[in-house]
Amino acid sequence: MTLFDEVGADRLRAMVTDFYAAVFVDPMIGFLFVGKDRARLIEREWELAARMLGGGVAYAGRTIREAHKHVPILGGHFDRRLELWRQAMVAHGFPEAAVEALMAHNRALRAQVTADPTSDCNHEQVQRVTAIAAPATLVKLGKR
Ligand code: HEM
Secondary structure (H helix, E strand, C coil): CCHHHHHCHHHHHHHHHHHHHHHHCCCCCHHHHCCCCHHHHHHHHHHHHHHHCCCCCCCCCCCHHHHHCCCCCCHHHHHHHHHHHHHHHHHCCCCHHHHHHHHHHHHHCHHHHCCCCCCCCCHHHHHHHHHHHCHHHHHHCCCC
16 A cells, blocks of 8 residues: 555645645745646646655656746745645645655755755845846846
8 A cells, every 4th residue: 555545646636736726825936826827737746746655647747857947946935835735735634654755755856946955045045046047037127
């Protein structure tokens, strides 16, 4: 019996659906999802999480690095998403082992999602990350 069996396909889908409902309206990270295809995100995240839990499911998405390379994600954004993910798992009564496994898998992907290694308020680092990820945003803000 895998952790995927313990959680169940339907409960995982309900959790990911609620997670994205929270993400899209979140005051800290919701703006990064404006205009994104929520149904597609739910499908891809479901596949990825199912795999992380040992389910024999194929992931049909881009690599994590590729999917996020144009999104200006800072360390705090990464941690906020992870906290919303944890809250959704707890709300759906995930077994402790599944919570731990998904948190660990997500944390391990950090470097592929953001070049910001911490969530500290480090202005030089913030400038470097946003300059790499979103030069167009800086132009709009009149910073270049
Ligand atoms: C370990 C952490 C993360 C995982 C596992 C993850 C997973 C995913 C997956 C599976 C996709 C869809 C890929 C595809 O369409 O082919 C995606 C897209 C996306 N993610 Fe993440 N993500 C993570 C962290 C984050 C964070 C921290 C943010 C922002 C706060 C974020 C924002 C986005 C956005 C905006 C997209 C859509 C990109 C686009 O289609 O232009 N992700 N993510």
